Amino acid sequence: MDAESRKIPTHEVTYARLRDMILYGHLEPGAAVTIQGLVSDLGAGMTPVREAIRRLSAEGALEAQGNRRVSVPKMTAGMLDQVAFARLTIEPKLAEMAAANLTPALILRLESIDAQVDRAIRKGDIPAYLEANHAFHFCLYEASDAPVLVDMARSMWLRFGPSLRVVCAQHGADALPDQHGQALAAMRAGDAAGLKAAIELDLAQGVDQVRLALEQGNI
Amino acid sequence: MDAESRKIPTHEVTYARLRDMILYGHLEPGAAVTIQGLVSDLGAGMTPVREAIRRLSAEGALEAQGNRRVSVPKMTAGMLDQVAFARLTIEPKLAEMAAANLTPALILRLESIDAQVDRAIRKGDIPAYLEANHAFHFCLYEASDAPVLVDMARSMWLRFGPSLRVVCAQHGADALPDQHGQALAAMRAGDAAGLKAAIELDLAQGVDQVRLALEQGNI
DNA sequence: GTTCAAGAAATTTGATCAAATTATTGAGGT
DNA sequence: ACCTCAATAATTTGATCAAATTTCTTGAAC
Numbered sequence: 163m164d165a166e167s168r169k170i171p172t173h174e175v176t177y178a179r180l181r182d183m184i185l186y187g188h189l190e191p192g193a194a195v196t197i198q199g200l201v202s203d204l205g206a207g208m209t210p211v212r213e214a215i216r217r218l219s220a221e222g223a224l225e226a227q228g229n230r231r232v233s234v235p236k237m238t239a240g241m242l243d244q245v246a247f248a249r250l251t252i253e254p255k256l257a258e259m260a261a262a263n264l265t266p267a268l269i270l271r272l273e274s275i276d277a278q279v280d281r282a283i284r285k286g287d288i289p290a291y292l293e294a295n296h297a298f299h300f301c302l303y304e305a306s307d308a309p310v311l312v313d314m315a316r317s318m319w320l321r322f323g324p325s326l327r328v329v330c331a332q333h334g335a336d337a338l339p340d341q342h343g344q345a346l347a348a349m350r351a352g353d354a355a356g357l358k359a360a361i362e363l364d365l366a367q368g369v370d371q372v373r374l375a376l377e378q379g380n381i
Numbered sequence: 382m383d384a385e386s387r388k389i390p391t392h393e394v395t396y397a398r399l400r401d402m403i404l405y406g407h408l409e410p411g412a413a414v415t416i417q418g419l420v421s422d423l424g425a426g427m428t429p430v431r432e433a434i435r436r437l438s439a440e441g442a443l444e445a446q447g448n449r450r451v452s453v454p455k456m457t458a459g460m461l462d463q464v465a466f467a468r469l470t471i472e473p474k475l476a477e478m479a480a481a482n483l484t485p486a487l488i489l490r491l492e493s494i495d496a497q498v499d500r501a502i503r504k505g506d507i508p509a510y511l512e513a514n515h516a517f518h519f520c521l522y523e524a525s526d527a528p529v530l531v532d533m534a535r536s537m538w539l540r541f542g543p544s545l546r547v548v549c550a551q552h553g554a555d556a557l558p559d560q561h562g563q564a565l566a567a568m569r570a571g572d573a574a575g576l577k578a579a580i581e582l583d584l585a586q587g588v589d590q591v592r593l594a595l596e597q598g599n600i
Numbered sequence: 601g602t603t604c605a606a607g608a609a610a611t612t613t614g615a616t617c618a619a620a621t622t623a624t625t626g627a628g629g630t
Numbered sequence: 631a632c633c634t635c636a637a638t639a640a641t642t643t644g645a646t647c648a649a650a651t652t653t654c655t656t657g658a659a660c
Contacts, residue, residue: 171614171615171616172615172616173435173615173616196639196640197639197640197641198638198639198640206616207615207616207617207618208616208617208618208640209428209431209615209616209617210615210616212428212432212640212641213431213432213435216392216432216435216436216439217435217436217438217439218439219436220435220436220437220439220440221439221440222529222532229623229624229625230623230624230639230640230641231624231639231640240526240527241528241529244527244528244529244530245529247474247530248471248529248530248533251470251471252467252470255466307459308459308463309463310441310460310463310464310467310540311463311466311467313441314467314533314536317533321529390623390640390641390642391641391642392641392642415612415613415614416613416614416615417612417613417614418613425642426641426642426643426644427614427615427642427643427644428641428642428643429641429642431614431615448649448650448651449613449614449615449649449650450613450614450650
């Protein structure tokens with residue numbers, strides 16, 4: 163309602179809110195997403211909600227079921243393979259590119275975010291962990307100056323988020339991967355290849371957790 | 382207006398039409414895309430048009446300029462590098478995966494599409510070439526049974542399309558890459574690696590054409 | 601008297617909402 | 631088992647409001 167918030171349009175806010183609900187696991191895989199439901203839940207009008215749903219469908223975060231229904235996609239083995247391939251191709255590349263642009267200030271910022279990740283793990287606060295972990299990765303990726311590839315990574319995280327949340331809820335937060343220490347050490351040393359490898363390992367661990375849960379039918 | 386077309390909602394049709402306009406180069410890089418303009422050009426309502434624009438923005442086919450305006454993005458050297466990296470990673474992989482699922486009927490279909498490509502090149506019909514070339518690639522890719530990766534490829538083509546059109550208009554259609562013969566031969570031989578290599582070469586040639594034009598300031 | 605610039609009006613375009621229309625689903629009756 | 635009908639939700643339109651850009655005007659300086 164301020165001068166600040168007045169400038170940013172409702173459909174952007176609505177998009178961001180729905181996106182975060184998906185990304186941080188507030189919506190379970192398979193959950194139905196209805197326009198009317200969001201209109202009352204988010205207190206927004208119909209048009210902004212429609213647009214948010216369309217955008218997120220285009221990004222793969224939501225799935226149109228043909229008959230006018232939309233839902234959070236359920237992860238399948240095939241989808242996981244594809245997402246894993248894309249993530250393991252794109253994200254290490256982004257980390258490597260980011261390495262060339264890292265400044266001491268940025269490394270400091272990443273260390274502070276990693277501290278938040280640790281704190282969330284110690285407290286077992288899963289939403290906080292998911293949010294901080296996401297922030298760590300994308301703070302790094304955005305330094306790559308490669309917005310096209312960052313967009314692709316974002317899309318993959320949106321497809322991955324809901325399942326990761328389910329896995330976290332099962333295993334507890336302390337079984338979670340935190341390869342960030344390795345990554346930070348490589349950053350400080352200016353070791354691009356080492357950073358790339360650390361990120362690669364971090365991703366692979368997350369993917370393996372989800373794959374395991376999937377094979378056991380827990381998702 | 383039939384029972385057929387009645388089932389498919391206006392916003393889908395509108396999306397498809399606008400997408401094709403971008404993909405087949407009917408909109409130049411940098412062109413402004415206005416809601417009201419499309420409302421009158423496409424004869425659709427405001428909401429369907431808005432949704433089409435949002436979807437295509439989310440896919441990277443359109444670019445929001447901050448001040449409520451939307452336009453077709455202009456290709457830059459940095460963007461081209463990113464798109465090239467993604468395409469050369471994803472699309473050969475899709476071709477390789479598709480190789481495992483190819484049937485004689487599908488190969489026949491691809492041969493027929495390739496004949497359309499050749500015909501368009503001989504006639505110098507650039508829109509027809511772009512459309513047939515697109516159809517060839519995605520007919521193949523869809524056989525991969527990897528919808529997530531196909532979505533990513535689609536997004537890359539949307540970013541690439543407008544620039545390719547400009548290059549075609551400059552060089553004429555006969556300077557265009559057609560590595561499809563190689564690809565089809567590999568398909569008939571059941572040679573997945575050969576197919577992958579042929580597609581890789583085809584993409585690389587297209588990327589090089591655009592890069593050249595970009596360096597010469599022709600885009 | 602001409603030119604340039606600042607500011608205000610007008611026009612264009614985007615954002616949002618509310619109402620009317622249409623499709624789908626599921627229940628109840630034949 | 632099939633058909634009909636009611637309920638629910640999505641689609642679409644048109645109206646209204648807000649923002650941004652362009653154009654026009656006005657005033658000052660040269």
